[in-house]
Amino acid sequence: MIFERERDHMLAKRFLRSVVFATCGIAIFVAAACGVDVDAIRGPKIEELYLVIIRDPDAQLLALEKGQIDLLSDITRPVDIERLASNEELSLSLAQGFHAFFLGFNIRKAPWDRVELRRAIWQAIPRNQLVRDIFSGYSAPLSTFLPPASPYCAEDLEAPPYDLGSARRTLQEAGWRYSNGFLVPPGEDLPLKPMKILSPTAQVAPTTAELAQRITASLRELGLPMDVEPVDFSTLIARLDEHAFDSYVLAWQLSRDPDSLYAFFHSSMDVKGGYNICGIHDDELDAALEALRWAPDEEDARLAARRAQKLLSEKVPMVPIYSRYFVTALRKEWKGAVTTRIATADNVWSLLAMEPEGKMRPFYWCLPEEPRNLNPFTASSAYDWQVLGLIYDTLLTADPETLEDLPWLARDWKVETVSSGDGQVTRLSFILRDDVLWQDGEPFTAKDVAATISFLKEHRVPRFWDAVSDVEAVTVKGNHEITITMKNTSYWHLHQIGGLPILPAWQLASLESWQIWQPIRMIHPQKRNLTMLVGTGPFVFSEYRQGEYVRLVRNDLFWLMSR
Structure with missing residues (x-):
């Protein structure tokens, strides 16, 4: 959470400046707006907003190309980005946001409660190779517990390089041994029992599913009897909320503030439905996180954030994997979208400002997963809040x-x-x-x-x-x-x-x-x-048809409407 204007401008300067992003020999045009005058925005002009539920990524692309949806967010596969970039009916916007993808462990139980195992796993995952193979330059390996875009990211803290041999030695020095290729914990006679990595399905999140498979292969190579358990997103969240898992992979869209460190890793947040999913309880880490949370000024906040990240690098409750760029495609017939170096077109400012060429018609925005629930007290997924965030406002x-x-x-x-x-x-x-x-x-x-x-x-x-x-x-x-x-x-x-x-x-x-x-x-x-x-908020809930869409209508009483 950022207070001082000077630091905000420094942060903005760290983001992508170019309006052309080149990868794999193809130049991707990126719509970028400078000097957005948000004070001049009045709206919304859109009268009907459909959040169209399309879970399959290939079906999402076809729907966009056929004009069945107007906006598609979170395009991750390089081949899809290149395909859409060549479509003259679409404009693409790209921004480096506060995305972070982690492999998490349930350290409330064995074997994940052993820190040497978690450290060895970090060494055994070839993060650079994974990111290069899967994202072709649209993502960066993550070496700490905040994304590089964060002004509080401790970029000088280096992650351990990939070294499977060193990972095995780390375990053997701590008393682990091997039996038929599988790890046997110190003081035990039998190898580890089979365990699962929870992952979204390939239908909903193909890159995450592929990462889960590749990470699982790395863990098996280390000697862990791991398999992937693909589940639908709502089931995954429910299992994490109930602490009913061994390990998991999950991406987070974090905020401009480093408050995720406290939420994810302070012992007080280890409650069912809370954000301390891994279940870490550590007095030394708690003290650093409390110093961050109650920092009286920016200098103390920066010092505490770095201290917390250093401790997390030692205790490894989760393994950072990558942080990606955001790419959004919008049909060109819609004018007025707000895009900046830190925001693609899929934002509330765009929904307030946009209108179509010619006659007004409904706006169709792809929702890649069912909203788990639309109870503002218990809603936790980005898909829930993609709906609720247009209905409720903040100060x-x-x-x-x-x-x-x-x-x-x-x-x-x-x-x-x-x-x-x-x-x-x-x-x-x-x-x-x-x-x-x-x-x-x-x-x-x-x-x-x-x-x-x-x-x-x-x-x-x-x-x-x-x-x-x-x-x-x-x-x-x-x-x-x-x-x-x-x-x-x-x-x-x-x-x-x-x-x-x-x-x-x-x-x-x-x-x-x-x-x-x-x-x-x-x-x-x-x-x-x-x-x-x-x-x-600017839109009123009208209807939810499971598997089809959520329909919102313009709030004609919204305070930014001309009355």
């Missing part, structure tokens, strides 16, 4: 070019360090817009913000606990002013609170079983044309 947003904080539901804010009791704490003050309405026509007020924060904290909702656990008090002044006092000081509190999706207070007051809430199956008590999925 702040980020500039698509510089990543600077921008006003959203809050039109102004202030961050203070104040004295409280025996020490100092952070106090956040927000002045809210007075022209925002909920999608049912009710005014948005500070009471909604207060109710959201209080509900998330009172119920310890795992997905948001990291953001609200340090809230000490929430004070509402009138309809459009709110102050949140934290228990301590932290450089990150503004983004953690400012990034929460806000829900209406009247819903939260009567909501009991939030874990099993199904708002799309419940009709709004006053507005029969609405479900209980009511936000302040």
